[in-house]
Amino acid sequence: MLDAHSSKKNHAMALTPCTTRIYHVFLASPGDVSAERQQVRRFFDDYNRHTAHIWNARFEVVDWENYSTIGVGRPQELITRQTLARFRESLALVIGVMGQRFGSPTGAAESGTEEEFEWAMEARKETGFPEIKWFFRKIDQFSAPSDPDQIEEALAQWKKVRNFRKRMQDLNDPVFFTEYPGESGFAKVFEHDLNLWLASPDRYWAAELAESRKMAAVALPAEFDAELYRADLLKRFVNLNFEMLDTTGANYSNVRLWSVFVPQSVRESHQYNPRLLEIPKEHQQRLLDAGEITAEELEETERQVERLRQDYFSQPRRPVLDVIDEAPRSGSPSDARKLVILGDPGSGKSSLIRYLALRWANIAEPALRDTQPVPLVIELGPYGRWPYDGQKSFIRYLEEGLVWHSWPHGLLDRLIGQNGRVVLLLDGLDEIFDVTTREAVINDIQRFNSQFQHLPILVTSRVVGYQPQRLRDAGFRHFMLQDLDADQIAAFIERWHEVTFDDAE
Numbered sequence: 001m002l003d004a005h006s007s008k009k010n011h012a013m014a015l016t017p018c019t020t021r022i023y024h025v026f027l028a029s030p031g032d033v034s035a036e037r038q039q040v041r042r043f044f045d046d047y048n049r050h051t052a053h054i055w056n057a058r059f060e061v062v063d064w065e066n067y068s069t070i071g072v073g074r075p076q077e078l079i080t081r082q083t084l085a086r087f088r089e090s091l092a093l094v095i096g097v098m099g100q101r102f103g104s105p106t107g108a109a110e111s112g113t114e115e116e117f118e119w120a121m122e123a124r125k126e127t128g129f130p131e132i133k134w135f136f137r138k139i140d141q142f143s144a145p146s147d148p149d150q151i152e153e154a155l156a157q158w159k160k161v162r163n164f165r166k167r168m169q170d171l172n173d174p175v176f177f178t179e180y181p182g183e184s185g186f187a188k189v190f191e192h193d194l195n196l197w198l199a200s201p202d203r204y205w206a207a208e209l210a211e212s213r214k215m216a217a218v219a220l221p222a223e224f225d226a227e228l229y230r231a232d233l234l235k236r237f238v239n240l241n242f243e244m245l246d247t248t249g250a251n252y253s254n255v256r257l258w259s260v261f262v263p264q265s266v267r268e269s270h271q272y273n274p275r276l277l278e279i280p281k282e283h284q285q286r287l288l289d290a291g292e293i294t295a296e297e298l299e300e301t302e303r304q305v306e307r308l309r310q311d312y313f314s315q316p317r318r319p320v321l322d323v324i325d326e327a328p329r330s331g332s333p334s335d336a337r338k339l340v341i342l343g344d345p346g347s348g349k350s351s352l353i354r355y356l357a358l359r360w361a362n363i364a365e366p367a368l369r370d371t372q373p374v375p376l377v378i379e380l381g382p383y384g385r386w387p388y389d390g391q392k393s394f395i396r397y398l399e400e401g402l403v404w405h406s407w408p409h410g411l412l413d414r415l416i417g418q419n420g421r422v423v424l425l426l427d428g429l430d431e432i433f434d435v436t437t438r439e440a441v442i443n444d445i446q447r448f449n450s451q452f453q454h455l456p457i458l459v460t461s462r463v464v465g466y467q468p469q470r471l472r473d474a475g476f477r478h479f480m481l482q483d484l485d486a487d488q489i490a491a492f493i494e495r496w497h498e499v500t501f502d503d504a505e
Contacts, residue, residue, distance in 0.1 A: 020058050021205060024087040026094045026130070027063040028116040032101040033137065036186045037063070040095060043191055047198070050258075050359050053325050054372065055205040059198075062087055064112075076106035076115050084119050092204065094120040096134040097186075100143060102160035110160060125173070131197070134177035135190060136165060191364070199368040220370055220421075221414045229374070232405040233361040237354040237377075258362060260495045261355045262488050264348055265317035266341070266479040269468075270308070317482055320352065324458065337456040338449060340471055342463050343481035349460040352481075353377060353427040356458075373423040373456065374415060381431030384441050392440070394424065394448055416452055423456040424448070430462035446474050 027040055044059050052058055068082040084091065096117060103111025109118060120132050142158055144151045168175040180189040201207060220226060240255045288295065324339065343349045357377050363369035378394055386392065386401050395412045397403070416422050426445065432438040449457060459471065468478055484492070 020056055022090060023057060023059050023092040023205065024090045025059050025061050026084055026087075026091060026116070026120070027061055027097075028094060028113045028120075029097040030099070030101040030103040030111065030113055032099045033097045033183075035183045036097045036099075036135070036137075036180075036190075039187045039190065040097070043187070043194060047194075049263075051198075051363055051368075053321065054363075054368070057205040059092070062091075074107055076108065076112045079112065080116065080119055084116060084123075088123060091123070091130045093131045093133065096132070097137075098134070098161050098164075099137040100139055100154070100161065101157045102164065103157075110164075114164060121171075121173075121175075132175055133193065133197075134168065134175055135186070136161070136177060136179050137183070137186075138179040138181050195364040199365040221411060223408060223411055224415060226366065226370065226374075229405060230361045230369075233357050233375070233377075236404045237357050241350065241354075255499055257351060257354055258358050259499045260492065261348075261351060262484065262492045262495070263319055263321045263355075264343075264352065264484065264488070265482045266320045266323055267312060267315045267317060267482060269312065269342065269478040269480045317485075320479070320481070323479060324356065337454070338471075338474070338476040339457070340459045340461065340468070340476050340478045341481060342461055342466060342478060345462060347481045347483075349462075349481065350427050353425045353458070353460060356423075356425060373420060375423055375425055376412075377425045377427065379431070380426055380428045380441060384432035384434070384437045392444055394426075394444065416455060419454055423458065426457065426459045428461070429459055430465055442470055445471065449474055449476075 025044060027037060029037055041061050044061050048058050062083050064079045064083060067086075068079045071078050084094075094116070096113065098113070103113050106112050106115050109115035117132070117134075120130055124130060124132065139158070142155060145154050165177070168177060178189060178193065180186045197203070199206070238256055238258065240257045240260065288298065320341070341349060341352065354377075357375040360369065360372055360375050363372065376394075376398065378397065383392075383394070383397055383401070386397055388396070388400075395416075398405075398412060399407045399409055429438065429441065432441055445457070445459065457476075459476070463480070472478065
């Protein structure tokens with residue numbers, strides 16, 4: 001019989017939402033740099049998905065195409081009011097990109113891009129923000145249009161770009177700009193500059209978070225080669241795993257998990273397990289016929305299951321990364337640091353673990369990456385099969401087992417000894433098929449948890465065959481992966497299409 005009291009107790013737990021701070025980035029440019037504009041949007045989309053969580057931040061790109069509407073008034077004035085002025089208090093950055101075209105006069109400036117630049121300079125003078133970054137396509141020789149009637153206008157446009165660039169340097173507060181070598185070279189120049197700028201501890205988001213969390217910088221042990229470990233993580237987990245799928249006739253060998261992964265949603269599973277507690281009617285009848293349960297007991301059990309079911313589904317779906325990111329943060333309660341993620345076969349449990357490892361590895365700036373917990377990934381199937389005479393442990397396995405990264409003896413103890421330095425990711429408890437071995441591995445998890453109570457631990461398992469009580473008693477919270485919703489499915493299809501299809505074909 002289920003414990004109704006525990007159901008009421010769990011239902012009373014308070015929901016604690018994660019607050020994300022939104023900063024805006026305005027994108028200014030004439031019409032001949034559409035590819036570069038798309039790369040700016042793609043950069044911030046990736047940055048929001050993979051890195052901005054470090055500061056509980058999100059960066060939204062604002063431009064006239066997506067934020068302005070038609071109306072009465074001077075067009076550029078309407079655009080400015082609906083974009084730059086609307087988000088003035090949260091406008092962290094204005095990005096300008098120019099090629100060979102300058103733009104059309106607005107009635108107040110030689111082009112809309114120039115008017116947007118002037119607005120940003122004035123706002124910065126008054127408030128100290130936004131930051132302004134300008135990227136010019138490197139053009140050594142004028143490229144004339146094929147239509148002779150357009151050559152004179154195109155040349156005049158290029159001259160305006162050159163004059164604007166010179167004026168930037170002659171201002172009392174000069175704007176430091178840079179060049180990029182053509183459309184194909186923009187991403188490298190842009191990403192290098194933005195990754196450095198966004199990760200600087202002087203930025204608003206980084207400084208505020210450091211103060212709120214009172215983070216103390218602790219140097220990594222000198223013998224830990226972070227770049228080597230990063231390279232090994234990428235080599236091990238970068239590609240999407242197609243082992244369970246028939247990919248005959250398809251070339252998916254270069255599909256990167258990083259590029260297509262869509263984070264799932266979860267609900268917390270207290271005493272209710274939707275896959276196990278809803279017993280089929282025919283099985284209920286067999287239990288009644290065998291005398292293993294009475295009709296009264298079955299009726300009471302069904303009432304309790306219904307209460308638990310209502311409690312479970314009354315919870316809002318939460319982004320799984322929000323739940324996971326709460327765990328390593330300084331000041332989190334101890335029970336928030338220990339998680340079990342449950343899911344059906346193919347629900348993305350292993351992909352989630354691999355994505356978490358890649359998320360650390362793909363932080364571009366080493367100084368920023370070194371502030372984040374180092375992911376220690378252990379696949380529990382091979383760990384359970386590891387032949388070892390004596391008491392197993394996860395540290396011993398990483399140091400002595402046949403694993404994909406070589407750990408010097410004693411280094412893991414030093415890493416784990418630094419508060420907030422490591423997160424342990426244990427994938428596939430259900431992959432240990434022998435019951436006795438699985439129980440021994442659960443013992444290892446409990447022992448490690450008791451020894452390193454400060455350390456975040458994430459365990460994944462299929463639902464069927466998993467017995468939650470031992471880890472629940474050890475303080476682990478349990479969450480169930482939900483089916484992807486319509487928006488998540490659409491996001492996956494869009495990313496999959498972008499990676500696997502060539503629109504030019």
